[in-house]
Amino acid sequence: MNDFWKRHWTTLVGSLFMVASLITLFKYTSDQGLLTDPIKIGIGLLAGAAFAAAGLSLHRSKRAGARIGGELGTGFGAAIWYTTCSYAGIYAAVWNSMTVLVVMSAITIGISLFAYRFGSRMLMSVGLGGALLAPLVMQPVTDQVFTLFLYLLIVNIAFFTISVMKSWVELRIAAFILTWVMYAVYYIHFLPEGGEWWSMPMRYAIAAFLFYLLAFYTASWREKSGFSGGNIYFSFTNTVLFGIWAAIVLKSSSSMMILLAVIGILYLALAALVYRHGGKNEAAFYMHAAFGGLSLLLGMANLGSGSELRPMFGVYVWTAIASLGMLLGFGLRKDWIKGVSSFIWICTGVYWFVATWDVPRMNWFDVYVPFLNGGAVVWIGLAAFGFVCSRKVRYSFTDTENNALFSNLYALGGHFVVGGLLTVQIMNSFEEYALSFSMHLALSVTWAIYALLLFVWGAYSRQRLFRWIGSIVLVIVSLKAILLDMSNEATISKMFVFVALGAISFGITWVNQRWRDKEESAPTVSASPMPAAALPSSASVHDSE
Structure with a gap:
C-alpha cells in the first residue's frame, strides 16, 4: 500500500x-x-x-x-x-x-x-x-x-x-x-458565545471528541493492533485538542475541573478495555491508566472549590480513588497498587477525622437524619473499605501470618471509623434537635455498646486483637463515667445510663467467657497459630490471586 x-x-x-x-x-x-x-x-x-x-x-x-x-x-x-x-x-x-x-x-x-x-x-x-x-x-x-x-x-x-x-x-x-x-x-x-456546557461550540466539540475516540479505538480493535500505534496516538491527540478547545470555550474553572474528571474516568475505563482485549501490550495499558489517573486527580483537585463542603467532596473523591485502585490491584494482581490504595485510604481517613468537626452537615432532607446524610456516607465509605479489604486483601510477597496481621489492621481501621461515625452522628443529633438528655451520657452508652460489638467481632473472627481493643474502649468509658459523668448533678436519667452500662459490661463478660470456654475446649493444636484457611475472618479469605 x-x-x-x-x-x-x-x-x-x-x-x-x-x-x-x-x-x-x-x-x-x-x-x-x-x-x-x-x-x-x-x-x-x-x-x-x-x-x-x-x-x-x-x-x-x-x-x-x-x-x-x-x-x-x-x-x-x-x-x-x-x-x-x-x-x-x-x-x-x-x-x-x-x-x-x-x-x-x-x-x-x-x-x-x-x-x-x-x-x-x-x-x-x-x-x-x-x-x-x-x-x-x-x-x-x-x-x-x-x-x-x-x-x-x-x-x-x-x-x-x-x-x-x-x-x-x-x-x-x-x-x-x-x-x-x-x-x-x-x-x-x-x-459564538461559550461558557456553558450546552453552548453550541461545546456541544460540537464533545460530539467530535466522542466520535473520534470511538472511531480510532474501533480501528485499533478491527486491525488487531493491540491498542498501539497510530490509532492510539491520534486518539490521544484528539483528547488533547478537545481539552484545549474546552479550556477556550468553558469560562468556568469548575466546569473544566469536572470535564477533566470525566475524561479521567473515561480513560481509566479504556485502560480496563485495553487490559482485557489488548493482549500483552502493557505499555498501552499503563499509558491509558496514567493519563486517566492524572486527569482524574487534576479534575478532582478543585472539586467543591469555594464551598464549605469542599473537605467532604474531597474525601468522597479520594475514597473512590482508593476503592478503584484496590479493584485495579485485584484485577492486575499487583501488590504495589493495593499498597498505594491502602495508603490513600489511611491518609483520607486521618484527614476526615481532623476536618469533620468544621464541615457543615449535608442534609439530604429538610431536617437532619442521623446516619442518612452526606457526612455519614463519608464515614460509611471509609469503614466499608477497611472491612472489605480485611476480608479480601492478601499480599503475595509475604506469608500467611503477615497477611493475617494486614487483615487485622484493615479491620482495626474500619472499627476506628465506625467509632467516629457513631460519635459524630450522636453529637450532631443532640446539636440539631436540642435534646434534653445529656449528650455525654449518650456517648458513654454508645461507646460501651461499641465495646461490646468489638468483643463480638473478636469472638466471631477468633482474633484476640479486638478483645484488647474492646477492653481499652470499655476502660475509657468506665473512667469517663466515674470521673466525668458522675461529677454532674444527679438525675434519674443518669441512673438508667449506669444500669445500661452495667448490663453492657455483663454482656461483655458473657461474650468473653464463651470465647474462653471455646478456646479451652479446643484441641491442643489450637494453641498454635491457626492456619488462615481456618479463619472465617479476613485472614482466612483468599482473594482472586
Missing part, C-alpha cells in the same frame, strides 16, 4: 489543487453575482455527473493508466458534488438541513460502495479532499453550523468506515485533521 502513494502522492496533490480551483470558482461567481444560486447548483450537479461518468468509462477501459484516470475522474465528480452541497446548504443556505442530509447520503453511499467494490483508493482520497476543502474555502456569512455538522458527520462516518475496512489509513487521518481545523476556522469566523 505504501508503494501506491510513493507512485501517486503527487497525483493526489495535483488533484486537490484542481479541486481547490473549482471551489474557488464557485465562491468567486457567488461573490460577483454572475449567476443565480439555482443555476450554479444545477451546473455543479451536472458537472459532477459528467466527471463521474467519464471516470467510470475510463475505469472500465483496459488501457494502461486508465484505471487511475478513472478514479481521478470519478473523484473529481464526487468533489464537485460535495462542493455543490456545501455551497447550497452551508454557504448560500438554499437547501435546508434535510435536503443536504439526503443528497449527501446518496453521494457518499454511492462512492463508498464503488470504492469498496473496486478498491478505488484515489477516488476516496480526492472525494474526501473536495468534501472537506469546500466548507473551509466557502465560509458563509450566516450561521449554518448545524447543516455543517450533518455534512461533516456523514463524511466522517463514511470515510472512517472505508478506512477501517480497507486499511486506508490516510482517509481517517485527513478526516480527523481537517475536521478539527474546520472547527477552529468556524469558531474564529463566528466567535
Whole structure:
C-alpha cells in the first residue's frame, strides 16, 4: 500500500489543487453575482455527473493508466458534488438541513460502495479532499453550523468506515485533521458565545471528541493492533485538542475541573478495555491508566472549590480513588497498587477525622437524619473499605501470618471509623434537635455498646486483637463515667445510663467467657497459630490471586 502513494502522492496533490480551483470558482461567481444560486447548483450537479461518468468509462477501459484516470475522474465528480452541497446548504443556505442530509447520503453511499467494490483508493482520497476543502474555502456569512455538522458527520462516518475496512489509513487521518481545523476556522469566523456546557461550540466539540475516540479505538480493535500505534496516538491527540478547545470555550474553572474528571474516568475505563482485549501490550495499558489517573486527580483537585463542603467532596473523591485502585490491584494482581490504595485510604481517613468537626452537615432532607446524610456516607465509605479489604486483601510477597496481621489492621481501621461515625452522628443529633438528655451520657452508652460489638467481632473472627481493643474502649468509658459523668448533678436519667452500662459490661463478660470456654475446649493444636484457611475472618479469605 505504501508503494501506491510513493507512485501517486503527487497525483493526489495535483488533484486537490484542481479541486481547490473549482471551489474557488464557485465562491468567486457567488461573490460577483454572475449567476443565480439555482443555476450554479444545477451546473455543479451536472458537472459532477459528467466527471463521474467519464471516470467510470475510463475505469472500465483496459488501457494502461486508465484505471487511475478513472478514479481521478470519478473523484473529481464526487468533489464537485460535495462542493455543490456545501455551497447550497452551508454557504448560500438554499437547501435546508434535510435536503443536504439526503443528497449527501446518496453521494457518499454511492462512492463508498464503488470504492469498496473496486478498491478505488484515489477516488476516496480526492472525494474526501473536495468534501472537506469546500466548507473551509466557502465560509458563509450566516450561521449554518448545524447543516455543517450533518455534512461533516456523514463524511466522517463514511470515510472512517472505508478506512477501517480497507486499511486506508490516510482517509481517517485527513478526516480527523481537517475536521478539527474546520472547527477552529468556524469558531474564529463566528466567535459564538461559550461558557456553558450546552453552548453550541461545546456541544460540537464533545460530539467530535466522542466520535473520534470511538472511531480510532474501533480501528485499533478491527486491525488487531493491540491498542498501539497510530490509532492510539491520534486518539490521544484528539483528547488533547478537545481539552484545549474546552479550556477556550468553558469560562468556568469548575466546569473544566469536572470535564477533566470525566475524561479521567473515561480513560481509566479504556485502560480496563485495553487490559482485557489488548493482549500483552502493557505499555498501552499503563499509558491509558496514567493519563486517566492524572486527569482524574487534576479534575478532582478543585472539586467543591469555594464551598464549605469542599473537605467532604474531597474525601468522597479520594475514597473512590482508593476503592478503584484496590479493584485495579485485584484485577492486575499487583501488590504495589493495593499498597498505594491502602495508603490513600489511611491518609483520607486521618484527614476526615481532623476536618469533620468544621464541615457543615449535608442534609439530604429538610431536617437532619442521623446516619442518612452526606457526612455519614463519608464515614460509611471509609469503614466499608477497611472491612472489605480485611476480608479480601492478601499480599503475595509475604506469608500467611503477615497477611493475617494486614487483615487485622484493615479491620482495626474500619472499627476506628465506625467509632467516629457513631460519635459524630450522636453529637450532631443532640446539636440539631436540642435534646434534653445529656449528650455525654449518650456517648458513654454508645461507646460501651461499641465495646461490646468489638468483643463480638473478636469472638466471631477468633482474633484476640479486638478483645484488647474492646477492653481499652470499655476502660475509657468506665473512667469517663466515674470521673466525668458522675461529677454532674444527679438525675434519674443518669441512673438508667449506669444500669445500661452495667448490663453492657455483663454482656461483655458473657461474650468473653464463651470465647474462653471455646478456646479451652479446643484441641491442643489450637494453641498454635491457626492456619488462615481456618479463619472465617479476613485472614482466612483468599482473594482472586
